[in-house]
Amino acid sequence: DTEVTQTPKHLVMGMTNKKSLKCEQHMGHRAMYWYKQKAKKPPELMFVYSYEKLSINESVPSRFSPECPNSSLLNLHLHALQPEDSALYLCASSHLFPREQGMTGELFFGEGSRLTVL
Amino acid sequence: AQKITQTQPGMFVQEKEAVTLDCTYDTSDPSYGLFWYKQPSSGEMIFLIYQGSYDQQNATEGRYSLNFQKARKSANLVISASQLGDSAMYFCAPDGETSGSRLTFGEGTQLTVNP
Numbered sequence: 258d259t260e261v262t263q264t265p266k267h268l269v270m271g272m273t274n275k276k277s278l279k280c281e282q283h284m285g286h287r288a289m290y291w292y293k294q295k296a297k298k299p300p301e302l303m304f305v306y307s308y309e310k311l312s313i314n315e316s317v318p319s320r321f322s323p324e325c326p327n328s329s330l331l332n333l334h335l336h337a338l339q340p341e342d343s344a345l346y347l348c349a350s351s352h353l354f355p356r357e358q359g360m361t362g363e364l365f366f367g368e369g370s371r372l373t374v375l
Numbered sequence: 376a377q378k379i380t381q382t383q384p385g386m387f388v389q390e391k392e393a394v395t396l397d398c399t400y401d402t403s404d405p406s407y408g409l410f411w412y413k414q415p416s417s418g419e420m421i422f423l424i425y426q427g428s429y430d431q432q433n434a435t436e437g438r439y440s441l442n443f444q445k446a447r448k449s450a451n452l453v454i455s456a457s458q459l460g461d462s463a464m465y466f467c468a469p470d471g472e473t474s475g476s477r478l479t480f481g482e483g484t485q486l487t488v489n490p
Contacts, residue, residue, distance in 0.1 A: 288476060290476075290478075298482070298483075299466055299479075299480035299481060299482055299483055300420065300466075300480055302477055302478065302479065305476045305477070307476070312476065313476060313477060315477075345418055347418070347420060349420070351476075353476075354470070354475045354476045361408075361425045362408070362425075362470070363410060363422040363425060364410075364420070364422070364478060365422070366412075366419055366420035366421075367419065368417060368418055368419040369418040369419065371418070
């Protein structure tokens, strides 16, 4: 079982809806990530949080609003999305970069939330 | 920016045979690492193996091993004794000082294991 839990697994929403994706990890990681993945493409980085502070925003439209309430939780608030935003949204966590010697520093991913925007 | 190339969109292998998935990268970082991830149809990205650029030996992890050729900037994944459950997308991703926390994945290789 994955140690990163994402809810919901599936979400269908209209363009005027407001919804949120949630992610939780209890591995003590201080870096958390949101990735977006379209079909048959690699995951693309959206946001990175380090010590609960937003450290990287890859020029993501403001209709996606991330939030990190504490070191274990990561949310992605969705508002006024477009049909082209339909994708698999993956949350991940890891130890911070640069990493201590001997630490691999891999990202641990959740199973994703599959979003459909009508 | 780092560039990652996976030249095989799709690969087929017979069960119990070995298969090599290619990955080349372009980085100017003096110290970096290479990750390989597996993504089955369920969607979860599963970490398989890691190679540090200063590691003296090729990384191995069970049936997974890396053919790391630093001079050629390639880190090919070798899966031995393929199993049906190995059918999945496989992504390589380098990290280093330049990219930091920005882990960027190659386009991936879809591996199909035939019975």
